[in-house]
Amino acid sequence: MQFQGPPLVQAACLLRDVRPWGRVDTASVEVPESVSRLVGQPTDSWKAPLRRWLAHLGLSEQDVGGPLDAPVSAAAREDGAAVSARYFVIHDTSWPWFGAHDFPPEADPHMNDLSRYAHASTALAHVFVNRLGRTLTTHDFSEPWRATKLEMRAAGVPVKGLFLHVELVQPRRSDPAGPAGNDAQAPLPGFTPAQYDMLALLYLAASVRAGEGLIPALHGALDEGLIDGHDDPQNFLLTAFAAALARLEQQLSALSVP
Numbered sequence: 001m002q003f004q005g006p007p008l009v010q011a012a013c014l015l016r017d018v019r020p021w022g023r024v025d026t027a028s029v030e031v032p033e034s035v036s037r038l039v040g041q042p043t044d045s046w047k048a049p050l051r052r053w054l055a056h057l058g059l060s061e062q063d064v065g066g067p068l069d070a071p072v073s074a075a076a077r078e079d080g081a082a083v084s085a086r087y088f089v090i091h092d093t094s095w096p097w098f099g100a101h102d103f104p105p106e107a108d109p110h111m112n113d114l115s116r117y118a119h120a121s122t123a124l125a126h127v128f129v130n131r132l133g134r135t136l137t138t139h140d141f142s143e144p145w146r147a148t149k150l151e152m153r154a155a156g157v158p159v160k161g162l163f164l165h166v167e168l169v170q171p172r173r174s175d176p177a178g179p180a181g182n183d184a185q186a187p188l189p190g191f192t193p194a195q196y197d198m199l200a201l202l203y204l205a206a207s208v209r210a211g212e213g214l215i216p217a218l219h220g221a222l223d224e225g226l227i228d229g230h231d232d233p234q235n236f237l238l239t240a241f242a243a244a245l246a247r248l249e250q251q252l253s254a255l256s257v258p
């Protein structure tokens, strides 16, 4: 994992597809245009239209990770300098687990119950998004919070605070070809359109607070090479995220005309 290089080069590496059992594609991806025109670029002009859009949707700033006027978390470098969060890390919950049973319909209340993630001390992400696109903010994006093996083990203290974490609810079941009790099988498609729309909204809200477009990253690609690295998110479609972001940018552009 490189924490150097131009933001877009890092994004192209960190958005590589994560396959079953945590195998990560070797080739960097081509970052779609709606994403690349935001990454590393100033985001101030999006704040006002984003506020209007949230109001239009009936959402509070708390629903999207906390107040848009507050900065995101920062990491303390060894020389004492503060470095603002730069990475927007996308996870799947790999839960609920259905074993050998079929996946339920997307609206299933048990699968979409976010209250199981409500205990802040154990919730491993800043924001959770269920299959219906509803969210639960467990840690404000201003709070340095760890959710990857890389942060917890490999890289140590200096990176704490550099990463913002979003968990998309994704049920799992066992792959009959794998060991007993495995959770390798994810639904296809992996996520709902409502989840991609909310993910785009969260990405922009976090980027507005960071002052520039964050570097999007898939958890498995970030953890690649670590022992017991993660296999999430499964069946994440970068094109679907990019399309959601393009739609959001269009909606906000219409709102930025006074």
Ligand SMILES: [Zn+2]
Pocket (backbone or CB within 6 Å): 090, 091, 092, 219, 220, 230, 232, 233
């Ligand atoms: Zn994860």
